[in-house]
Amino acid sequence: xxxxxxxxxxxxxxxxxxxxxxxxxxxxxxxxxxxxxxxxxxxxxxxxxxxxxxxxxxxxxxxxxxxxxxxxxxxxxxxxxxxxxxxxxxxxxxxxxxxxxxxxxxxxxxxxxxxxxxxxxxxxxxxxxxxxxxxxxxxxxxxxxxxxxxxxxxxxxxxxxxxxxxxxxxxxxxxxxxxxxxxxxxxxxxxxxxxxxxxxxxxxxxxxxxxxxxxxxxxxxxxxxxxxxxxxxxxxxxxxxxxxxxxxxxxxxxxxxxxxxxxxxxxxxxxxxxxxxxxxxxxxxxxxxxxxxxxxxxxxxxxxxxxxxxxxxxxxxxxxxxxxxxxxxxxxxxxxxxxxxxxxxxxxxxxxxxxxxxxxxxxxxxxxxxxxxxxxxxxxxxxxxxxxxxxxxxxxxxxxxxxxxxxxxxxxxxxxxxxxxxxxxxxxxxxxxxxxxxxxxxxxxxxxxxxxxxxxxxxxxxxxxxxxxxxxxx
Amino acid sequence: xxxxxxxxxxxxxxxxxxxxxxxxxxxxxxxxxxxxxxxxxxxxxxxxxxxxxxxxxxxxxxxxxxxxxxxxxxxxxxxxxxxxxxxxxxxxxxxxxxxxxxxxxxxxxxxxxxxxxxxxxxxxxxxxxxxxxxxxxxxxxxxxxxxxxxxxxxxxxxxxxxxxxxxxxxxxxxxxxxxxxxxxxxxxxxxxxxxxxxxxxxxxxxxxxxxxxxxxxxxxxxxxxxxxxxxxxxxxxxxxxxxxxxxxxxxxxxxxxxxxxxxxxxxxxxxxxxxxxxxxxxxxxxxxxxxxxxxxxxxxxxxxxxxxxxxxxxxxxxxxxxxxxxxxxxxxxxxxxxxxxxxxxxxxxxxxxxxxxxxxxxxxxxxxxxxxxxx
Numbered sequence: 001x002x003x004x005x006x007x008x009x010x011x012x013x014x015x016x017x018x019x020x021x022x023x024x025x026x027x028x029x030x031x032x033x034x035x036x037x038x039x040x041x042x043x044x045x046x047x048x049x050x051x052x053x054x055x056x057x058x059x060x061x062x063x064x065x066x067x068x069x070x071x072x073x074x075x076x077x078x079x080x081x082x083x084x085x086x087x088x089x090x091x092x093x094x095x096x097x098x099x100x101x102x103x104x105x106x107x108x109x110x111x112x113x114x115x116x117x118x119x120x121x122x123x124x125x126x127x128x129x130x131x132x133x134x135x136x137x138x139x140x141x142x143x144x145x146x147x148x149x150x151x152x153x154x155x156x157x158x159x160x161x162x163x164x165x166x167x168x169x170x171x172x173x174x175x176x177x178x179x180x181x182x183x184x185x186x187x188x189x190x191x192x193x194x195x196x197x198x199x200x201x202x203x204x205x206x207x208x209x210x211x212x213x214x215x216x217x218x219x220x221x222x223x224x225x226x227x228x229x230x231x232x233x234x235x236x237x238x239x240x241x242x243x244x245x246x247x248x249x250x251x252x253x254x255x256x257x258x259x260x261x262x263x264x265x266x267x268x269x270x271x272x273x274x275x276x277x278x279x280x281x282x283x284x285x286x287x288x289x290x291x292x293x294x295x296x297x298x299x300x301x302x303x304x305x306x307x308x309x310x311x312x313x314x315x316x317x318x319x320x321x322x323x324x325x326x327x328x329x330x331x332x333x334x335x336x337x338x339x340x341x342x343x344x345x346x347x348x349x350x351x352x353x354x355x356x357x358x359x360x361x362x363x364x365x366x367x368x369x370x371x372x373x374x375x376x377x378x379x380x381x382x383x384x385x386x387x388x389x390x391x392x393x394x395x396x397x398x399x400x401x402x403x404x405x406x407x408x409x410x411x412x413x414x415x416x417x418x419x420x421x422x423x424x425x426x427x428x429x430x431x432x433x434x435x436x437x438x439x440x441x442x443x444x445x446x447x448x449x450x451x452x453x454x455x456x457x458x459x460x461x462x463x464x465x466x467x468x469x470x471x472x473x474x
Numbered sequence: 475x476x477x478x479x480x481x482x483x484x485x486x487x488x489x490x491x492x493x494x495x496x497x498x499x500x501x502x503x504x505x506x507x508x509x510x511x512x513x514x515x516x517x518x519x520x521x522x523x524x525x526x527x528x529x530x531x532x533x534x535x536x537x538x539x540x541x542x543x544x545x546x547x548x549x550x551x552x553x554x555x556x557x558x559x560x561x562x563x564x565x566x567x568x569x570x571x572x573x574x575x576x577x578x579x580x581x582x583x584x585x586x587x588x589x590x591x592x593x594x595x596x597x598x599x600x601x602x603x604x605x606x607x608x609x610x611x612x613x614x615x616x617x618x619x620x621x622x623x624x625x626x627x628x629x630x631x632x633x634x635x636x637x638x639x640x641x642x643x644x645x646x647x648x649x650x651x652x653x654x655x656x657x658x659x660x661x662x663x664x665x666x667x668x669x670x671x672x673x674x675x676x677x678x679x680x681x682x683x684x685x686x687x688x689x690x691x692x693x694x695x696x697x698x699x700x701x702x703x704x705x706x707x708x709x710x711x712x713x714x715x716x717x718x719x720x721x722x723x724x725x726x727x728x729x730x731x732x733x734x735x736x737x738x739x740x741x742x743x744x745x746x747x748x749x750x751x752x753x754x755x756x757x758x759x760x761x762x763x764x765x766x767x768x769x770x771x772x773x774x775x776x777x778x779x780x781x782x783x784x785x786x787x788x789x790x791x792x793x794x795x796x797x798x799x800x801x802x803x804x805x806x807x808x809x810x811x812x813x814x815x816x817x818x819x820x821x822x823x824x825x826x827x828x829x830x831x832x833x834x835x836x837x838x839x840x841x842x843x844x845x846x847x848x849x
Binding site: 001005006007010042043044186187188189190191192193194195206210211258412435437438440441445446448449450452453456457458460461462 | 485486487488489490491492493494495497498499501502505506509626627628631632635636639645646650651652653655657660661
């Protein structure tokens, strides 16, 4: 069930009524749990079984890890959790990819092998909830947390619908304490939760789907060879689209959870105002980047084992981060690019960080634009269907390939897209050191009303092609 | 412990949240109501967005428990020319399912129905020679695939709600969306005009050409498009065309439906003017339609063979005026009843025709088109 659907509005309205009835807290949690299963089953009911498997296995694995002190007794439980979660992820998400690559490899060796095409449907959100449950067992293994006392609380942690299919990836240490006592939003929190929901929908429906997606689709049509201008417009358009799509989902999730009295963490902090790639990953998909940092980069040694090993760890972490997004070499290249960016930045910082020039606003702005430009280059690989298309698009953007067309874009579309993306960048720049709540608090309630009304009207009158949230596929 | 960002639920800004929302809803409601009145005052009527999900919803209705089902296949002509209301008046106990898709030929949908063992109704399939050419067979395949693999109860329910709202309110129609209106105002300094074709929840489309400002220019534009299309078509060999139809298995599709007591009726709906003459130049009726009709075991009706199906207004040379569709549908139903294609309401074909195979052999050997199944 997507947030941008009428069925979700009905579902959410019904659930709010149930949640605010004078019922015991345990019953309310049970309501939230079955509602979350219903929410997930709306896509494909049989896949709820995967959620159950992940929930039950990690519940017992965590208990086993916690019970024993000796590593050789704890490890089997950890491997069980890793095996089941990563096994499910591997089979459903990477099965086809691995088979394709295996076939290509044996064909290159001169062996003609044509297997039956695997007919695997990727369960929505599998990357998110497997990482979420893994963080639970890993935290217990690393001694950072204790197992949940209540299976109901734990099942709700795994399944809580606002963040279930596209994050944020919530840690048990943040969520489980919230399950202990009755959660009710205050009137102010409830109203603000609805505000966040509307802001998220506005980002998704109006900006991502209404304004940017049509232009991006034209430029990234595999049948089209865009020229330099069209390629840049399509790519900066995609930068805006994917931000508004994904951050829109996270904002909706935070708003919905807030209406129910729960707190889930921010996932974005105006990332296109980042002055460098380390800063970018502190602002973009924060819950994933911290997951990778805590459970991959740091266990690999982080920056504690010398310069070369640090660069190697960064690259490995980013490659896996890229692969997490999708079973395709384009995502691997995207991750590699970010690994290179981060390593290069780390090396440059060592040489140049002492200069005072970096703190001057014009230089900062230039750094923001440079970072954004390089991030856009990465987005090319994220958006293209194939590596050859991505290489051609990136070459065109860098002026290495000439020719190409306007990809069917007229001047007004180009201008409109450029203005939309420029507006996003300006908002990010101005908001880079503040929060939306701080800004809202400075405005009068009437101004806020006008803003909400405008967004509501725009959402209602922006019907277009029905598009799923991009991050559902991950 | 992982260092997460600040909490998100304990940071709601100060201010009267309830009042803010009450005023916001009032403002938004007032604006939307005003916009609705404004668009209606300009002649706009609600129209349902026709998409794969709505198609899938109607496709699923075939499986509902009802003894008599009529499925309409084809492209835009079937959606515009056939009046479901007229059919229902005459055959109130039938269920009608409109599965035609504008701009896409019906071969894939016919195949899908043929493979659906639960279907045993009557199919009226609007085709022309161009839609039956090989490259265009799969035009409706994405719709069928979406029905079988892409849809869910949730997406169907969501589509039902949105279709219901679209059938009630103009303001949520994409043709007057905020973006489209803003673009039109900025680029041309005017508001969007009322669109001449609107769609109902049952997927029927109604063409009210009276809403077109400059009908001559409108027709000219279509003439240019049609000319360009047919100029781009190479010569088609009728024998190869017919052989291709064997290859795709049109006859097997018909047989599979007939084997389940269903029936398929191929119809060629009216076109006029330049379009008709270009069609005739590229696909002469005598060499294409008549041979196809002679070859298939299904019933077939070409509008030019039935005087009551000719002479209707088609301002864009391809689709009937909405006012004419009841009369046209009545005429078409008369023909079908006369030929016994709609069961007990008319004479049955099998009562009056010679054995099918013998008849087909006769038609093929004489090279004469099959004009009527009632002889």
